[in-house]
Amino acid sequence: MKREAPAARLPITTIVARNSCPICVALREFHNDLVKHLEPDDCGTFCNTHAWAIARAAPAESVATIFLRAVINPEWRAVARAPNQCDFCKKLHEEKELRLNEIAQQLGDPQLRYWLRDYGMFCLRHGRDVTGKLPQDLPRTIQELMARNSGEIVEILEDLLQQLKRGSHAGGGVLGRAAEFLVAQRGIED
Ligand SMILES: [Zn+2]
Numbered sequence: 001m002k003r004e005a006p007a008a009r010l011p012i013t014t015i016v017a018r019n020s021c022p023i024c025v026a027l028r029e030f031h032n033d034l035v036k037h038l039e040p041d042d043c044g045t046f047c048n049t050h051a052w053a054i055a056r057a058a059p060a061e062s063v064a065t066i067f068l069r070a071v072i073n074p075e076w077r078a079v080a081r082a083p084n085q086c087d088f089c090k091k092l093h094e095e096k097e098l099r100l101n102e103i104a105q106q107l108g109d110p111q112l113r114y115w116l117r118d119y120g121m122f123c124l125r126h127g128r129d130v131t132g133k134l135p136q137d138l139p140r141t142i143q144e145l146m147a148r149n150s151g152e153i154v155e156i157l158e159d160l161l162q163q164l165k166r167g168s169h170a171g172g173g174v175l176g177r178a179a180e181f182l183v184a185q186r187g188i189e190d
């Protein structure tokens, strides 16, 4: 499939300034764009998650064509949610590798590195992924960032537990934040 760079594709250095994991943000935007502009030939195999994602948000004509081909093909089966099985998962995985390499390269700039260490955020999964891509002494910055991130999550969770003991029913935002840190944003990766 040939595909133009989606209009929504922001440079990673812009995304890091948001209060979320930049890889999660980039993948979410990529995913939304892919679904929104889905062509009938973009996917033949898909997992449960991505069948529902396109049913909900992709152009109806493309989805109807894709689903029809599947239904009339006696060999067709839903596949596992994995890059080597689902066409969607595969595209997401390729974009992730691209973005990880992009950010690893940008981290050669000490200014960005120190800014990230002090203010940035990565989810656990993508923080580890980025660390694995960095040469020599650079991983330490990301490890420091991750330590700060997990310290912040511990703090807000302990705070929440205290509040709950006092009978407060708040907490959705904090729990979502912790989930985002632990397992990446909803629907991004298993
Ligand atoms: Zn992430």
Ligand SMILES: [Zn+2]
Binding pocket: 046, 047, 048, 049, 050, 080, 081, 082, 086, 087, 088, 089, 090
């Ligand atoms: Zn999938």
